[in-house]
Amino acid sequence: xxxxxxxxxxxxxxxxxxxxxxxxxxxxxxxxxxxxxxxxxxxxxxxxxxxxxxxxxxxxxxxxxxxxxxxxxxxxxxxxxxxxxxxxxxxxxxxxxxxxxxxxxxxxxxxxxxxxxxxxxxx
Numbered sequence: 001x002x003x004x005x006x007x008x009x010x011x012x013x014x015x016x017x018x019x020x021x022x023x024x025x026x027x028x029x030x031x032x033x034x035x036x037x038x039x040x041x042x043x044x045x046x047x048x049x050x051x052x053x054x055x056x057x058x059x060x061x062x063x064x065x066x067x068x069x070x071x072x073x074x075x076x077x078x079x080x081x082x083x084x085x086x087x088x089x090x091x092x093x094x095x096x097x098x099x100x101x102x103x104x105x106x107x108x109x110x111x112x113x114x115x116x117x118x119x120x121x122x123x
Contacts, residue, residue, distance in 0.1 A: 001028070001032065001036050001043075005026045005027070005028055006043065006046075008022075008025055008026035008027075009022050009023075009025075009026045009028075009033070009047065009050070010046065010047070010050040011025075012025045012026065013047060013050035013051045013053070014050050014053040014054060015054065016051070016053075016054035016055070019033060062076060
């Protein structure tokens, strides 16, 4: 694996592409890439940093914009501190919310859900 191939992989991964796309761009096989990744810890670390680049750049952009954009600030809080700031309330299951089908419907369902040769009683 040449320095040019490594440079191309890093360049591609900084754009948040897939392994397949990075390998195509660098003109190597995925097997070659994974072998090098496994054998070379320094290469693995460098690739890891490159793969985080786009996310870190986007995060930095969002965080820098928060002081001047209250809508973005609130959207960030809704996602980052969901329990405290989200207006969406997750449904909570309780015994009272369970549906009572009645004996007749339960018996019909039982007929289809439990094979008759098991000797289980239906409702």
